Amino acid sequence: MRFLQLIVCLIIVSSCKNPQEVVYSDALLSSNRQYIDENAAILEAAKANISDTAFVSLRDYGKDFFYDMKYATENNFLKTKVYDCPECYLRFKTVKALIKANQAFLKLGYKIKIYDCYRPLDVQKKMWAITPNPTYVADPATGSIHNRGGAVDITLTDYSGNELDMGTGFDHFGPEAAHDYKNLSAEVIANRKLLKEIMLKNGFRSFASEWWHYNLVNASTLPISNFTWDCKN
Ligand SMILES: [Zn+2]
Numbered sequence: 001m002r003f004l005q006l007i008v009c010l011i012i013v014s015s016c017k018n019p020q021e022v023v024y025s026d027a028l029l030s031s032n033r034q035y036i037d038e039n040a041a042i043l044e045a046a047k048a049n050i051s052d053t054a055f056v057s058l059r060d061y062g063k064d065f066f067y068d069m070k071y072a073t074e075n076n077f078l079k080t081k082v083y084d085c086p087e088c089y090l091r092f093k094t095v096k097a098l099i100k101a102n103q104a105f106l107k108l109g110y111k112i113k114i115y116d117c118y119r120p121l122d123v124q125k126k127m128w129a130i131t132p133n134p135t136y137v138a139d140p141a142t143g144s145i146h147n148r149g150g151a152v153d154i155t156l157t158d159y160s161g162n163e164l165d166m167g168t169g170f171d172h173f174g175p176e177a178a179h180d181y182k183n184l185s186a187e188v189i190a191n192r193k194l195l196k197e198i199m200l201k202n203g204f205r206s207f208a209s210e211w212w213h214y215n216l217v218n219a220s221t222l223p224i225s226n227f228t229w230d231c232k233n
Contacts, residue, residue, distance in 0.1 A: 034063050034106070038061060038064070038099050052091065053091050053149075053222065055118065056092050066111055070153075071116055077131075078127060089118045090118050094149060094216045100203075101199055111161075115153040115155065122226055124137075147225065148225065149222060151219065153213050166192055177212075178208060203216060
Protein backbone atom coordinates (compact mmCIF):
# COMPACT_ATOMS: atom_id res chain seq x y z
CA MET A 1 0.00 0.00 0.00
CA ARG A 2 2.83 2.32 1.00
CA PHE A 3 4.58 1.45 -2.26
CA LEU A 4 1.43 2.23 -4.23
CA GLN A 5 1.15 5.62 -2.52
CA LEU A 6 4.76 6.36 -3.43
CA ILE A 7 4.09 5.51 -7.07
CA VAL A 8 1.04 7.82 -7.11
CA CYS A 9 3.17 10.53 -5.51
CA LEU A 10 5.83 10.14 -8.16
CA ILE A 11 3.24 10.45 -10.91
CA ILE A 12 1.45 13.42 -9.39
CA VAL A 13 4.26 15.26 -7.61
CA SER A 14 2.07 18.09 -6.36
CA SER A 15 -0.13 15.64 -4.43
CA CYS A 16 2.84 14.76 -2.18
CA LYS A 17 3.32 18.32 -0.91
CA ASN A 18 2.01 19.19 2.48
CA PRO A 19 -0.50 21.96 1.73
CA GLN A 20 0.43 23.74 4.98
CA GLU A 21 4.05 23.96 3.90
CA VAL A 22 3.91 27.44 2.33
CA VAL A 23 7.25 29.21 2.10
CA TYR A 24 7.06 33.01 2.13
CA SER A 25 9.96 34.83 0.54
CA ASP A 26 11.43 37.93 2.22
CA ALA A 27 10.22 39.97 -0.75
CA LEU A 28 6.64 38.73 -0.31
CA LEU A 29 6.70 39.35 3.45
CA SER A 30 8.07 42.82 2.84
CA SER A 31 5.35 43.57 0.27
CA ASN A 32 2.72 42.37 2.76
CA ARG A 33 4.05 44.87 5.29
CA GLN A 34 3.74 47.54 2.59
CA TYR A 35 0.03 46.64 2.11
CA ILE A 36 -0.52 47.16 5.83
CA ASP A 37 1.28 50.55 5.76
CA GLU A 38 -0.64 51.65 2.69
CA ASN A 39 -4.01 50.58 4.04
CA ALA A 40 -3.27 52.36 7.34
CA ALA A 41 -2.39 55.55 5.43
CA ILE A 42 -5.65 55.36 3.46
CA LEU A 43 -7.66 54.73 6.64
CA GLU A 44 -6.07 57.80 8.24
CA ALA A 45 -7.00 59.84 5.18
CA ALA A 46 -10.61 58.61 5.44
CA LYS A 47 -10.68 59.67 9.13
CA ALA A 48 -9.31 63.06 8.15
CA ASN A 49 -12.08 63.33 5.54
CA ILE A 50 -9.72 63.68 2.60
CA SER A 51 -12.00 63.92 -0.40
CA ASP A 52 -11.70 61.50 -3.32
CA THR A 53 -11.04 64.42 -5.64
CA ALA A 54 -8.34 66.09 -3.50
CA PHE A 55 -4.84 66.18 -4.95
CA VAL A 56 -2.44 64.06 -2.87
CA SER A 57 1.11 62.85 -3.33
CA LEU A 58 1.31 59.16 -4.19
CA ARG A 59 4.44 58.86 -1.98
CA ASP A 60 2.33 59.69 1.11
CA TYR A 61 0.11 56.61 0.57
CA GLY A 62 1.82 54.10 -1.69
CA LYS A 63 5.16 53.00 -0.27
CA ASP A 64 6.14 50.48 -2.90
CA PHE A 65 6.44 52.20 -6.26
CA PHE A 66 9.47 53.01 -8.37
CA TYR A 67 9.66 56.50 -9.90
CA ASP A 68 11.24 57.83 -13.08
CA MET A 69 9.45 61.12 -13.61
CA LYS A 70 10.51 61.72 -17.19
CA TYR A 71 9.24 65.31 -17.50
CA ALA A 72 11.27 66.42 -14.47
CA THR A 73 14.35 65.59 -16.59
CA GLU A 74 15.45 66.31 -20.15
CA ASN A 75 15.13 62.61 -20.95
CA ASN A 76 11.78 62.90 -22.75
CA PHE A 77 10.58 63.52 -26.28
CA LEU A 78 10.46 67.29 -25.66
CA LYS A 79 14.16 67.21 -24.61
CA THR A 80 13.12 69.77 -22.01
CA LYS A 81 12.52 69.63 -18.27
CA VAL A 82 8.97 70.91 -17.78
CA TYR A 83 8.49 70.07 -14.06
CA ASP A 84 10.47 71.86 -11.32
CA CYS A 85 10.74 68.63 -9.29
CA PRO A 86 9.85 64.94 -9.68
CA GLU A 87 6.59 64.53 -7.75
CA CYS A 88 3.59 62.31 -8.48
CA TYR A 89 0.34 64.04 -7.51
CA LEU A 90 -3.06 62.56 -8.38
CA ARG A 91 -6.67 62.79 -7.23
CA PHE A 92 -7.02 60.67 -4.09
CA LYS A 93 -9.37 58.20 -5.83
CA THR A 94 -6.73 57.64 -8.56
CA VAL A 95 -4.12 56.97 -5.83
CA LYS A 96 -6.39 54.41 -4.13
CA ALA A 97 -7.02 52.53 -7.40
CA LEU A 98 -3.31 52.62 -8.30
CA ILE A 99 -2.32 51.21 -4.89
CA LYS A 100 -4.82 48.36 -5.33
CA ALA A 101 -3.35 47.59 -8.76
CA ASN A 102 0.21 47.73 -7.37
CA GLN A 103 -0.73 45.34 -4.56
CA ALA A 104 -1.96 42.86 -7.20
CA PHE A 105 1.32 43.24 -9.12
CA LEU A 106 3.39 42.84 -5.92
CA LYS A 107 1.76 39.48 -5.26
CA LEU A 108 3.06 38.34 -8.65
CA GLY A 109 6.60 39.68 -8.10
CA TYR A 110 6.28 43.00 -9.93
CA LYS A 111 6.02 46.69 -9.08
CA ILE A 112 4.62 49.70 -10.89
CA LYS A 113 7.16 52.26 -12.06
CA ILE A 114 5.75 55.75 -12.54
CA TYR A 115 6.67 57.97 -15.51
CA ASP A 116 4.03 60.70 -15.22
CA CYS A 117 0.98 61.56 -13.09
CA TYR A 118 -1.08 64.75 -12.74
CA ARG A 119 0.15 67.53 -15.01
CA PRO A 120 -0.84 71.13 -14.21
CA LEU A 121 -2.47 73.00 -17.12
CA ASP A 122 0.45 75.48 -17.24
CA VAL A 123 2.81 72.54 -17.85
CA GLN A 124 0.49 71.33 -20.63
CA LYS A 125 0.75 74.82 -22.17
CA LYS A 126 4.55 74.67 -21.90
CA MET A 127 4.56 71.28 -23.68
CA TRP A 128 2.21 72.60 -26.37
CA ALA A 129 4.45 75.62 -26.94
CA ILE A 130 7.41 73.27 -27.57
CA THR A 131 5.48 70.72 -29.67
CA PRO A 132 2.14 72.09 -30.94
CA ASN A 133 1.20 68.77 -32.55
CA PRO A 134 -1.95 67.01 -31.26
CA THR A 135 -0.49 63.61 -32.26
CA TYR A 136 2.10 64.01 -29.48
CA VAL A 137 0.69 66.54 -27.01
CA ALA A 138 -2.90 67.23 -25.93
CA ASP A 139 -4.01 70.74 -26.88
CA PRO A 140 -4.32 72.70 -23.62
CA ALA A 141 -7.56 74.20 -24.99
CA THR A 142 -9.19 70.81 -24.38
CA GLY A 143 -6.64 69.38 -21.93
CA SER A 144 -5.84 65.75 -21.19
CA ILE A 145 -6.82 63.36 -18.40
CA HIS A 146 -3.35 64.07 -16.96
CA ASN A 147 -4.56 67.67 -16.39
CA ARG A 148 -7.53 66.25 -14.46
CA GLY A 149 -5.46 64.09 -12.07
CA GLY A 150 -6.95 60.86 -13.39
CA ALA A 151 -4.19 59.49 -15.65
CA VAL A 152 -0.87 57.77 -15.10
CA ASP A 153 1.97 56.73 -17.38
CA ILE A 154 3.52 53.56 -16.01
CA THR A 155 5.44 50.38 -16.69
CA LEU A 156 6.25 47.24 -14.69
CA THR A 157 9.51 46.22 -13.04
CA ASP A 158 10.66 43.27 -10.97
CA TYR A 159 11.32 43.84 -7.24
CA SER A 160 14.84 45.08 -8.06
CA GLY A 161 13.56 47.74 -10.43
CA ASN A 162 14.47 46.07 -13.73
CA GLU A 163 11.88 47.12 -16.31
CA LEU A 164 9.91 44.43 -18.13
CA ASP A 165 10.32 44.52 -21.90
CA MET A 166 7.30 46.36 -23.30
CA GLY A 167 8.61 46.51 -26.87
CA THR A 168 9.10 50.28 -27.01
CA GLY A 169 10.24 52.96 -24.59
CA PHE A 170 7.91 55.44 -22.90
CA ASP A 171 6.51 58.09 -25.27
CA HIS A 172 7.45 56.14 -28.38
CA PHE A 173 5.14 57.71 -30.94
CA GLY A 174 4.66 54.99 -33.52
CA PRO A 175 2.34 52.06 -34.27
CA GLU A 176 4.58 49.72 -32.20
CA ALA A 177 3.33 51.38 -28.99
CA ALA A 178 -0.34 50.51 -29.71
CA HIS A 179 -2.13 47.76 -27.79
CA ASP A 180 -3.30 46.09 -31.01
CA TYR A 181 0.18 46.01 -32.61
CA LYS A 182 0.95 42.33 -33.05
CA ASN A 183 4.46 42.21 -34.55
CA LEU A 184 6.11 41.84 -31.13
CA SER A 185 7.73 38.97 -29.25
CA ALA A 186 5.53 36.65 -27.18
CA GLU A 187 7.27 38.02 -24.05
CA VAL A 188 6.41 41.64 -24.89
CA ILE A 189 2.80 40.73 -25.68
CA ALA A 190 2.54 38.83 -22.36
CA ASN A 191 4.06 41.77 -20.41
CA ARG A 192 1.66 44.29 -21.94
CA LYS A 193 -1.26 41.91 -21.31
CA LEU A 194 -0.28 41.52 -17.64
CA LEU A 195 -0.11 45.30 -17.19
CA LYS A 196 -3.41 45.87 -18.96
CA GLU A 197 -5.39 43.08 -17.29
CA ILE A 198 -4.56 44.11 -13.74
CA MET A 199 -5.02 47.83 -14.41
CA LEU A 200 -8.46 47.17 -15.96
CA LYS A 201 -9.46 44.97 -13.01
CA ASN A 202 -8.62 47.83 -10.66
CA GLY A 203 -10.68 50.58 -12.21
CA PHE A 204 -8.55 51.90 -15.06
CA ARG A 205 -9.05 52.07 -18.82
CA SER A 206 -6.27 51.64 -21.36
CA PHE A 207 -5.47 54.03 -24.19
CA ALA A 208 -5.29 52.34 -27.61
CA SER A 209 -2.13 53.98 -28.98
CA GLU A 210 0.02 54.04 -25.80
CA TRP A 211 0.74 50.88 -23.76
CA TRP A 212 1.96 53.00 -20.81
CA HIS A 213 -1.09 55.31 -20.39
CA TYR A 214 -4.03 54.46 -18.09
CA ASN A 215 -7.06 56.59 -17.22
CA LEU A 216 -9.16 56.09 -14.12
CA VAL A 217 -12.74 55.17 -15.12
CA ASN A 218 -14.89 58.32 -15.51
CA ALA A 219 -11.84 60.58 -15.05
CA SER A 220 -13.00 62.76 -17.96
CA THR A 221 -15.70 64.12 -15.61
CA LEU A 222 -13.01 65.57 -13.29
CA PRO A 223 -12.24 69.25 -13.85
CA ILE A 224 -9.00 70.37 -15.48
CA SER A 225 -6.73 71.86 -12.84
CA ASN A 226 -3.73 74.10 -12.53
CA PHE A 227 -2.93 73.12 -8.93
CA THR A 228 0.85 73.20 -8.46
CA TRP A 229 2.73 71.36 -5.74
CA ASP A 230 5.57 72.79 -3.65
CA CYS A 231 9.05 71.56 -4.43
CA LYS A 232 10.67 70.84 -1.07
CA ASN A 233 14.27 71.46 -2.14
ZN1 LIG B 1 -0.19 59.61 -20.48
